[in-house]
Amino acid sequence: MPALSPRPALEDNALATVLSALKPMLGDRLSTSPALREQHGQDASFLPPYPPDAVAFPESASEVANIVALCHDHGVPVIAFGTGTSCEGHVAALCGGICLDMSCMDTIGPVSTTDMTCVVQPGVTRKKLNAHLRDCGLFFPVDPGADASIGGMISTRASGTTAVRYGTMKDHVVSLDVILADGTHLRTSSSARKSSAGYNLTQLLVGAEGTLGIIVSATLRLHPIPEAVETQLMTFSSHTDAIDCAIEIMSAGIPVARIEYLDDVQVRAIEAHSDLGLTLGDTLIVECSGDPGTVSRQTAWIAEIAAGHAPLHVETACRTEDRARIWQARHDAWWAAIALRPGAKGIPTDSCVPVSRLAEAIALAKQDCAELDLTAPICGHVGDGNFHLCVIFDPDAPSEREKVDELIRRLSRRAIALGGTITGEHGIGYGKRAYLAEEHGAAGVRVMAAIKRALDPRNILNPGKIIEVGELPPFE
Numbered sequence: 001m002p003a004l005s006p007r008p009a010l011e012d013n014a015l016a017t018v019l020s021a022l023k024p025m026l027g028d029r030l031s032t033s034p035a036l037r038e039q040h041g042q043d044a045s046f047l048p049p050y051p052p053d054a055v056a057f058p059e060s061a062s063e064v065a066n067i068v069a070l071c072h073d074h075g076v077p078v079i080a081f082g083t084g085t086s087c088e089g090h091v092a093a094l095c096g097g098i099c100l101d102m103s104c105m106d107t108i109g110p111v112s113t114t115d116m117t118c119v120v121q122p123g124v125t126r127k128k129l130n131a132h133l134r135d136c137g138l139f140f141p142v143d144p145g146a147d148a149s150i151g152g153m154i155s156t157r158a159s160g161t162t163a164v165r166y167g168t169m170k171d172h173v174v175s176l177d178v179i180l181a182d183g184t185h186l187r188t189s190s191s192a193r194k195s196s197a198g199y200n201l202t203q204l205l206v207g208a209e210g211t212l213g214i215i216v217s218a219t220l221r222l223h224p225i226p227e228a229v230e231t232q233l234m235t236f237s238s239h240t241d242a243i244d245c246a247i248e249i250m251s252a253g254i255p256v257a258r259i260e261y262l263d264d265v266q267v268r269a270i271e272a273h274s275d276l277g278l279t280l281g282d283t284l285i286v287e288c289s290g291d292p293g294t295v296s297r298q299t300a301w302i303a304e305i306a307a308g309h310a311p312l313h314v315e316t317a318c319r320t321e322d323r324a325r326i327w328q329a330r331h332d333a334w335w336a337a338i339a340l341r342p343g344a345k346g347i348p349t350d351s352c353v354p355v356s357r358l359a360e361a362i363a364l365a366k367q368d369c370a371e372l373d374l375t376a377p378i379c380g381h382v383g384d385g386n387f388h389l390c391v392i393f394d395p396d397a398p399s400e401r402e403k404v405d406e407l408i409r410r411l412s413r414r415a416i417a418l419g420g421t422i423t424g425e426h427g428i429g430y431g432k433r434a435y436l437a438e439e440h441g442a443a444g445v446r447v448m449a450a451i452k453r454a455l456d457p458r459n460i461l462n463p464g465k466i467i468e469v470g471e472l473p474p475f476e
Contacts, residue, residue, distance in 0.1 A: 014074040015053055015074075015096070018074050018076045021070055022056060022070065022098075025067075026058075029058070030054060030056050030057075032054045032055075033055075036055050040091065041092055042084070043085065045089055045429075046347050052079060052093035052097055055081075055099045061216035068179050072181055072182045077460050077461075078098050078214070078461055080100050080210040082153075083103075083146070083147065083152060086148075086429065087426040088430070088432055090156065090462075092429075094464035095463045104123060105123040106121055106124045106128070108132050109217075111138070111222075113137070113138065116221065117221055118133070118219070120218055121151075122149060122152075122154075124149065125148065125149055133222065138224060140172070141166040142172055144159065144160040145161075153169050154169055154205070155427075157169050157206050157425070159381070159424070161258045161381060163383075164257075164259055164381060164383030165255060165256060165258065166257075170207070171221070172220050173219070174193075175218070176189075176201075176205050176215055176217070177218070178212075178216065180212075181456040186201070188202040204451070209462060209466055211456065211461050211466055212451070212455045226290050228291060228318075230288050230296070230298075230317065231285065231316070231326050231327065232285070232286045232314065232316050233284070233329075234284045234285075234311045234313070236282045236284070236311055237310065239261075239282045239362055239363065240359055243358055244309060245311075247355055247356070248308075249286065255290075257287045257288055259285070260286075260379065261378075262282070262283040262330065263282055263379070265376075266336070266377035281312050299316055333379050336377075337377045343394075344394055345393060347393065347408075349388065349426070350423055350425060351386075351412065352387075352415065352421050352425075353421075355382070355385045357419065358382060361414065361418055362378060365378065365414075366378070369389075373403070376390060384424070385420065385424070416435075416438055422436070430465055448466065448467050452466075452467065
């Protein structure tokens with residue numbers, strides 16, 4: 001488990017003063033209910049929960065600004081909360097304080113079909129956004145799996161299955177409206193398609209995990225809905241054959257929309273859980289999209305490449321219902337993994353390496369699981385070298401928790417050694433904070449700490465996440 005600094009003591013009566021001032025403003029939208037606080041102190045990880053002292057449900061940017069300014073004046077922490085689907089303890093209130101549940105701020109603003117952009121509030125979920133966009137002929141492609149909020153996806157720099165074609169959240173945020181630590185409202189950039197005017201404040205906030213400001217609005221980049229889509233499912237006798245096939249597909253320059261990997265353990269779990277009629281073995285799911293003629297040629301080319309890697313099974317799906325069956329295998333991966341051991345819990349973790357080192361990284365991860373006697377199905381976005389383990393363990397068995405910690409330690413340090421990163425899309429939170437300096441070096445972390453100090457000198461915005469400001473000396 002990551003070591004935590006002691007919770008700092010709030011100023012005398014600071015919390016009571018803040019709550020007393022917020023009650024007339026928010027009414028029933030401010031709660032100190034133990035159940036609600038507990039719910040907002042944890043995410044999808046199995047890191048220990050840390051409930052906030054209260055939960056507020058703001059409905060406007062001005063309310064957020066007023067809340068944050070009040071908390072700043074009294075040194076009370078503020079933690080933004082989307083849907084709670086993050087994976088590294090991002091929403092845990094390590095120092096207590098006020099949780100801002102952004103679910104009431106879920107308005108979708110203007111959609112420009114000409115500019116292919118839209119404006120959304122942070123509580124809008126990706127599924128709601130795409131349902132709204134469907135009649136416009138546009139869609140928002142970033143798909144982290146969970147129906148996460150846009151604000152949370154921006155804050156964790158999320159990506160997912162479509163990143164290989166469309167990129168990650170950093171590629172889809174045009175501009176942000178943010179409330180800074182003292183309540184100041186900041187707009188990070190214009191709505192122009194490009195700019196070289198000053199520092200890139202938008203990208204500074206993307207992936208900041210709520211430690212530099214609270215997002216209250218975002219202008220997003222959209223894409224046309226493709227005319228045709230074809231999905232291929234290919235099964236191989238080893239992970240090496242599957243990954244080598246994926247690397248060859250990418251090296252050929254085929255602009256795949258998605259290319260996903262499921263290892264043999266994961267496929268057995270999915271078949272036991274969902275009975276989809278899958279062929280057992282290491283599996284690739286590859287999808288192409290675009291105009292019908294181009295998609296047909298790309299699919300044929302991929303099948304030809306796959307044939308050179310001795311596949312056990314290949315199938316192509318064009319109809320929506322057939323493609324949905326194939327993708328159900330990927331979407332059921334988490335629940336299927338947990339079902340391997342009834343009563344156990346799962347820890348989702350990820351790392352990302354250069355694609356050329358992916359087969360090596362996965363082989364060594366499997367070796368680690370065998371040595372530690374841990375069950376951890378693997379899946380991943382292999383087109384960009386990102387893979388996930390769902391580690392199954394008994395949280396009431398300290399020896400198993402120690403093994404999980406050791407596995408995450410090995411995965412993180414190996415990713416760095418292979419020229420990769422400790423997390424491709426889950427973020428740091430407080431779960432992977434211990435390894436950040438190993439990836440970025442002392443100078444890199446000091447720069448991050450300097451930015452944090454400049455924008456949040458009282459350290460009230462999601463304190464304890466990404467870096468521990470108090471542990472680092474300032475630049476001399």
